[in-house]
Amino acid sequence: MDRAQFAADQWRKEWPEINDLPMLTLGRLAELSARILQEELEPFFAQHGLHAGEFDVLATLRRSAKPYALTPTQLYEATMVSSGGMTNRIDRLEKAGLVERRKNPNDRRGVMVALTDEGFKKITHVIPLHIKNEERILSKMTIGEIEQLNVLTGKLLASLAD
Incomplete structure (x- = not known):
């Protein structure tokens, strides 16, 4: 279980009426961003x-x-x-x-x-090595899932720019 899910489960138990989906979603995005940068990208860049x-x-x-x-x-x-x-x-x-x-x-x-x-x-x-590394990071997802994630995160970014 990821940390965002753990926190959402606690909220659901402590305060069942609260809508925990926004916290869960944004918490996961934040954790993904930090983990990908710290655990996957920074070490790769350091190698170079x-x-x-x-x-x-x-x-x-x-x-x-x-x-x-x-x-x-x-x-x-x-x-x-x-x-x-x-x-x-x-x-x-x-x-x-x-x-x-x-x-x-x-x-x-x-x-x-x-x-x-x-x-x-x-x-x-x-650059080509970086792309291979990114492909490895996303390798548990299908091309369709990656495309869907790309569309959805793009939509969220666009909504924040308004």
């Missing part, structure tokens, strides 16, 4: 010398197409990280030789963050 946030920056740059460069603001918006957190990530990746700051050709005062050749090679190598 990265933290999850650094992977996110490299992947965002890689999927942005040539010249694989974005402004810090574009990175911040695409990765849902605080601007201070983004600066720290960029600094670490720059020290590792995976990204570089360049002058922004469209803004004399601005900078672009770009993948270096080494950063491009690293993320191009890691």
Whole structure:
């Protein structure tokens, strides 16, 4: 039994009239998110010398197409990280030789963050392995169940954006 179910069972016993389904559902989503990140993704990224946030920056740059460069603001918006957190990530990746700051050709005062050749090679190598890892995480579900989960979580996210 998962922790969310345990809590819902306690609520049902202590306060039978309460609707525990929202707590159960969101509790499970929260636990899934934490467990997948901590137990499945972070160790995978660590094997490749990265933290999850650094992977996110490299992947965002890689999927942005040539010249694989974005402004810090574009990175911040695409990765849902605080601007201070983004600066720290960029600094670490720059020290590792995976990204570089360049002058922004469209803004004399601005900078672009770009993948270096080494950063491009690293993320191009890691992405297929990451997808295999995600497939392994979801392997107890059928394709139809994964598609249904994708639709339902997308619907929930869209409802929160309104």
